[in-house]
Amino acid sequence: MLFVLSHVLRGSALLQTLPPYRELDTELTQQLVQEAGKFVGEVIAPLNRSGDEIGARFKDGQVTMAPGFREAYQAFWQAGWPALAAATQDGGQGLPIVLEVMLFEMLNAANHGWAMAPDLLHGAYECIKHHASDALKERYLAKLARGEWLATMCLTEPQAGSDLGLVKTRALPQDDGSFRLTGTKIFISGGEHDLCDNIVHLVLARLPDAAPGSKGLSLFLVPKFMPDGARSAVYCDRIEEKMGLHGSPTCVLRFDAANGSIIGQPGRGLQAMFVMMNSARLHVAMQGIGLLEAAWQKADTYAQERRQMRAPGCKTTDPSGADLIREHPAMRRILDTQRAWIDGGRVIAYRTAVELDVARHHPDAARRDAALRWCSLTTPVLKAAFTQQAFYGSSECLQVFGGHGYVRESGIEQHVRDARVTMIYEGSNEIQAIDLLVRKVLPDGAGAFRHWLDALRSDLDPQQSVDARVLTRLTALQAHADRLAQAAIADDTLGHWLADDFLRAVALSLLDWSFARIAKAPEAATLRWKAPAQALERWIMPELAMRLGIIDAAICATGAASSAADMHT
């Protein structure tokens, strides 16, 4: 992790261009990441199994978290970890977002179920900081910045999932300026628990005179306990039985004329919530990378212990006559391929987090805009590609264990079950793909996308062979985006059919770029970095031509463009 941040991305140099981080040196960063690793390894990781096996339990409206969860959370917030990237004036530590992102990668690798609880804090903090009234900030901002209280996002309802325009929860204005909220929200992670003393619910609801659809939504704050200590009228009716993530209670919340306050302007609820969602999407990508790393570590360890059969081209000296399974090409291929996804994922994710820091603090407005463009285009790709890889890749890692991987005891099947939900929540991966292509790339004729590609290209040197290869592929990607934007004018379904292929092509191009960045570090010549680089080129990158070919064929089929088959060879 530190190698990627410091050697590949030269993160300290980048951060030092931002006024608040002029003093932040590599040594402090290292120390912090190591401290985080120690805390996560000693306090959080040991609770992962009981989180899955005992899980969160529901009784009479109360949720009891798995043994040790509350104590770990109390230790976590009291040690200041949630406040890492919150502003010092709000009680935070004022450190860069990239360090917070690295912390959450570790938390998710160690214990996804537990990490769900603090994972929404940063978003709730930003949302309240930027949109709430001074009175609300006074009461809630510091508590959330420090993590003394936890927060939820209450969006989904039984009839309204991807389509928030269908939200029915009502907010009735009261004479004192407050609101009474009535409705049912489902799939609320951490909607009720015993980790801390209060829970702050951020709730999308509709005012009586609101327009239909998503434009009629406003955002409200409903605390579990009111300022006077009274229990508010928000009730947990049940928690879901799920495929995995048993450590995190997924609640059905009933708002029964619950007392709330509005955040921001009426009818601007979705805009206020988007601050939270975009930040949450990067955090979900970190869940993906963290879970895949956890699965990879288990598989790699097992592959260095277990012996089965002779591996071709390998001469064992073991008395069993069998080689370590890591020597078998099929196993080597799985391990190196998943390693490439993790390593490349880190480069892309940490770079995106640094861009968030740049967007917050860079003195130059044009540079801040470029940073926001980076985040806008890269975040849906990270979210979709790395949650998909978390599930499919950890399943590949499970395969290394053979039958032992299917048994609970090995621990790896939990990662596969836990990972599956990351492909769905915070906007399903299909929604991410549509967000990227249909909402962000096509409307301006792939103009912003071209600027984003320029940012990737600016890191590369056409005189170097690895970089030249990546540049050629980026050119092909740009040509396809341009052609797609052209063809989509005549056929507005085209982008929807091809969104997934386009997102995959962008994800693969980002991986490609990330390994060109890695190749510039002196350590890149060691087997540790050469093996995943080779796996990327041999086993992963061939998908790019396939995706571009699918896009070509679909464009040709619309008749809106002449043959594009000659575009990507």
Add this chain to the structure above:
Amino acid sequence: MLFVLSHVLRGSALLQTLPPYRELDTELTQQLVQEAGKFVGEVIAPLNRSGDEIGARFKDGQVTMAPGFREAYQAFWQAGWPALAAATQDGGQGLPIVLEVMLFEMLNAANHGWAMAPDLLHGAYECIKHHASDALKERYLAKLARGEWLATMCLTEPQAGSDLGLVKTRALPQDDGSFRLTGTKIFISGGEHDLCDNIVHLVLARLPDAAPGSKGLSLFLVPKFMPDGARSAVYCDRIEEKMGLHGSPTCVLRFDAANGSIIGQPGRGLQAMFVMMNSARLHVAMQGIGLLEAAWQKADTYAQERRQMRAPGCKTTDPSGADLIREHPAMRRILDTQRAWIDGGRVIAYRTAVELDVARHHPDAARRDAALRWCSLTTPVLKAAFTQQAFYGSSECLQVFGGHGYVRESGIEQHVRDARVTMIYEGSNEIQAIDLLVRKVLPDGAGAFRHWLDALRSDLDPQQSVDARVLTRLTALQAHADRLAQAAIADDTLGHWLADDFLRAVALSLLDWSFARIAKAPEAATLRWKAPAQALERWIMPELAMRLGIIDAAICATGAASSAADMHT
């Protein structure tokens, strides 16, 4: 299912070329498949949820199956279903294997956990029929043919999974010709249960003077209850906690000088067991197809009920202003793509089952040989490709449900968890790929593979456009197999690195061929069949060129062949 058997494969005409089935007409086949569907739907399917939620329970060496499992099994065998394809002289019904395979597809779709118990009967029956002494046959053959007793395959040990050469269980000869078996077997499906009155364990073990490795293995029969009614010394020490398949107990069996009989010749245990394993592999492929069908049906139903957002190019009349999710391209793509895998899978699997019938009964030895070649090359492809698709494809179907898919209530996540093990057992999918390429295609310079391709080609007409496209791709596949066989002479690791790509290329070619077969049926012009055919061409087949490209690149990298990049355009 009947459409594929009768209209696409013209199964009745094929089966009528075999002496025992001259009288078997389409009507009888239809009636039988419909009866099977009724029994499976009414008796077996309703037990699927309790099989997962309550599961098999272990206490004091005893295993209690989930409620209703025993009654359902008693009804199943008494109705004659296990005996479907067993010979009439053994107490069976003497019907074609293809009908048994279709029955098990339904059983697996309805209740994978329950279906595990009878799923090994056919293999145990064949193994005893062809290898056991008359005395053993006298006692066990009819019981297994009728399914009055159930059977297990005891291969795996803690240190011996894919590598059976590491098996340590010992068999000590006794003066009376019997043996005493001592050792521990793990991952024994149905090793202990209360479904029926006796369990027949088929056990790989080593005689005292046996050679090391797999050549030293012999096969033994150890019953749970001896002929005199005494309990034998085989004990279930525990059942595994697993990711899924909770309805089927996965047992640790301890043989404590248990009394057994040898089956076949000493040192020929693996050969005798292979009869059972090849048959079991086709059945595992049917688990894959059945599970994917079950997941698809749930997703398709949900997509016809749930409304979210406006779909592009679709004008809803619903008061919610939202379209059915089946109208959204991303969902349509998932449903049609998985439909293509299921439809094509049935064509390939039923054809393979018919070839097993041909291999059993055809009067012409050359035709029987061709049938065995078909099964030998197609079975590992079916097993690996359709178990992988069961897991990844049912996960795609889960995605159609959004968050509701991750919750147990929807039922679809169970299919994903259940399906995962099929990629591992009966030879992991990596072993299947090596079996295909390294053991069966490369050794004779892809000669048998060419004959197998000829069998596919003989069904196609180069004058028809769909067929011509498939023929071109089959030619590319053959060229790559030839080139790979050539290159592998100089580099014996090459086949191991590329086994997975080669198996995928063969699986895709088989799908391609299967839809060319489907296209010949008059109903192929309807949307029911056009939608998956189009999904195959647009979304699935592009992987073929990618896989062949990976093979090309690896061959080029060995330097053993000149550039193969011009081979597949």
